[in-house]
Amino acid sequence: MIKVAVNGYGTIGKRVASAVTLQPDMSLIGVSKTSPNFEAYQAQKAGLNIYVTNDSLKEFEEAGIKIKGTLDEMFKEADVIVDATPNGVGAQYKQVYSSMGKKALFQGGEKSNVAEVSFSALCNYDEALGKQFVRVVSCNTTGLLRTLCTINKVSRLQKVRATIVRRAADPKETKKGPINSLVPDPASIPSHHAKDVNTVIKDLDIVTMAVVAPTTLMHVHLLDITLSSQVSREDILNALMNTPRILLVSGKSKVGSTAEIIEVARDMGRNRNDLYELVVFEDSVSVKGNEAFLMYAVHQESIVVPENIDAIRAVSGFKEGLKSMEVTNTAMGIRKGYLV
């Protein structure tokens, strides 16, 4: 059993913690919290061990939350620490993990140089094998890489031009905007996503442009991929259809927006309506000469969760990437094929 500690119990951390408990080869040491908010109560209710800094022991006790121990005690027990602290905080914790000789995963909000490898299970599982520090790329980059590494098997990628329509805030965030505005973010081109894709597919000619829209549910990507040969629409569809963690949705099912996709996830009984899978609008898949076009939606809160699970196995020395993905997918009910 791989002993996993999750440092930070917010949007990503709480999902990774749940996912760890579902794996047959992992056990969850516990999770850390910085403040006794509703998520801390939920963790307690779920029976998880909660660890805090020395400074905040009293605050949590006063709030009626039972503490298992301090952060250092949690780290000490773990084989792998999943750092799910806010952007930039992970880099500060790296010194702690390093001094204790622990393996750790970081999230995509950290700079890529925080780790030895940036990770996307379908693209470069092997590169993360046995490494001490691995960074799981962000939700948008995970979406891009999952698509690109799949289509690259149909025909070698020559050039990628992508627009990212970013969700403005997560559903739980009340202090972020916009509520009635489109915000180029950044206004400069390329956005950082292209550079982030290049941390995994090193020499790809990719330009990304991003704009924030007032919605909380999912990102939408619109891709124009130039391939090294002419392929058919069916070739692309088959590749997407047969790749785990990618779902297709047809216009015939009347699911034509992120709101309807999330409604399906709710109807499916998914925890927190999570969609670990990329959801491709089937009707958008088109081919013109050696260019392929498609649009898909990315559930920003959950798409990186299975990637974290696979990265835990990779740093622990589990050699078979495809087998790891299969175990993760089975444990979490992650599918391929059609959403509906």
Add this chain to the structure above:
Amino acid sequence: MIKVAVNGYGTIGKRVASAVTLQPDMSLIGVSKTSPNFEAYQAQKAGLNIYVTNDSLKEFEEAGIKIKGTLDEMFKEADVIVDATPNGVGAQYKQVYSSMGKKALFQGGEKSNVAEVSFSALCNYDEALGKQFVRVVSCNTTGLLRTLCTINKVSRLQKVRATIVRRAADPKETKKGPINSLVPDPASIPSHHAKDVNTVIKDLDIVTMAVVAPTTLMHVHLLDITLSSQVSREDILNALMNTPRILLVSGKSKVGSTAEIIEVARDMGRNRNDLYELVVFEDSVSVKGNEAFLMYAVHQESIVVPENIDAIRAVSGFKEGLKSMEVTNTAMGIRKGYLV
């Protein structure tokens, strides 16, 4: 004086009517209304002649709105009729205009075969000269064409790949959505905008993809233009900077979104915060090899208004397109250069 009648006094019609009254060479016969709503009261308050169908004379009288006459009487007095009726209704009216031997402009919501020419002042003013029926392309297509015909002067366009992030509804619309969803619209690729651009730039290789976002203020376009030669960023910026009806906005001014652009229009004292100009995010203008990238915002309610004015002159036989644009721009306070 060119005598102009405006059939339909909604979002476009009311703006065209105002713009006509500002022109030194045009007079407004009047406007038509189908229901005595708030816009009818505003028209009366503005002292415009209001014409209605025979059927609705009584309804308007009962609502306290003074009627000048019937639609036929308005059409009869006009040299040019600007049809600003809802999508598809213009095609029905065409028979009336035709039987009376009147010249008429249609809006972009009509199919292109409603008219002899689809029109964008900067691109093809001359083609509309003296024609009986001209269609002013839609707001999105106007935005695309204004950009493309400008950049085409720097280097010949070879290929255009565009993403259109569409506003969901106009500010006054209370029955349209979405409010928290991204909707590929259409999910298929290309969107109709590419075909519409091809009604003016006939042989251009263009693919457009469109997604609706929950916002009411402006559309945003993200363009990737392949040119027939390498050009510099400065070449592109200079062309944009020196073209009337295009404004640039720099990140330095802290205007980085559609909400801030509209706030500037309000501060400028623009009627209804209208922005007849395309607004280009200067920081987005970039060049990579022979590709140019840029992002800009399109004010859906007003960008076609000056185009309608120029089209009125074109069908009336006024030969100098540039001069027409200059007269229109001066009369309406339409600028070039920086927004701020």
